[in-house]
Amino acid sequence: MSHPIDTRGNLGWFLTGMRGIISLPAFILMTSYIGFSAFALESGLTRGEAVAMTLGIWALPAQMILVGSMLGNAHIAASFLAVTLSSIRMMPMVASIMPEMRTKKTPLPILLFVSHFIAITSWVFASRHLRDVPRNHRVAFFAGFGMTLTLTNTLIVGVSYGVVSQFPPVIAGALFMLTPVYFISSIWASAVQPVVKIAFVIGIVAGPTLALVVPGFDVLVAGIGGGTVAYLIDRRRRRKVLPKSEVA
């Protein structure tokens, strides 16, 4: 990806980012959004509402939670709380890729705008590919991918609404399973620092375990608590390793 003489400007890198739409992760997400469209129809949402939700929220778990709470005629404050709890994870996700994405001169409003397109799939994409892009073109590259992914899926929700009602059970099951197994292999493959691998293992074990212990707050506790434990283990490891690597 990185050429010694690279004449691509921001537009070129934006287009390169757009090409990421033709990829396994983008395909997996599209099938998930076809599933969301069917779920929205079943739940009584109009086509316009399903489209607005996809474009406006752009986080599948938050969308499912909002539909669920609207179905139960929850008070808007209760819906807000349920959605916002599930979206807290966006904060560390966005914060962790900002230092890699921005330059010292990148205007804050642009970063705030681009952050809307960060969800799990594009976070994984950024973790894998940003390092191969010249720093001053990284925002353009990510915007190309993120905006294309969001708009394509918004379109898919609008078009497939009412067309795809249900997949056959085995296919639906396989499609559902695509998302987690894709995250498992791609996040492991893109992990450069050991701290990411430690947090990976702790998160996988802690998520389902804590779901039984502290339902509703499991992901939050697994993330903040598990992540902190992973960080401490890694810091200890680094302090042991550092003297040797300084010699080398």
Place this chain on the structure above:
Amino acid sequence: MADGWWTYAVIIIAGFLATDIWRWMGVLIGHRLNEDSEALYWVRAVATALVMAVTAKLIVFPTGTLANSPLWLRLAAAGIGFAVFLGTGKRVAVGVLVPIAILIAGLLFLQP
């Protein structure tokens, strides 16, 4: 379910704002972090643990049709798939296709 403009108000307030305030806070926090700072190690660890917790829950507590499949099949598909992925040079396509193949085979085999 409520209709008309109110539904859109709910989507904007309880959907868009409820999600994007965290994205904006992430930008503001990330804006102050240096690429090799100690704090970024911690933020990366928290983000990764969060995402993996969500991921593992999708496998252990799935919704939809997969909820009717046995847990051991889902765990075996994911576990064996990951082992093959690690053993064959960490290609993402392998890490995705092997568990899906195991899952489909298992679902077809277990079908009444």
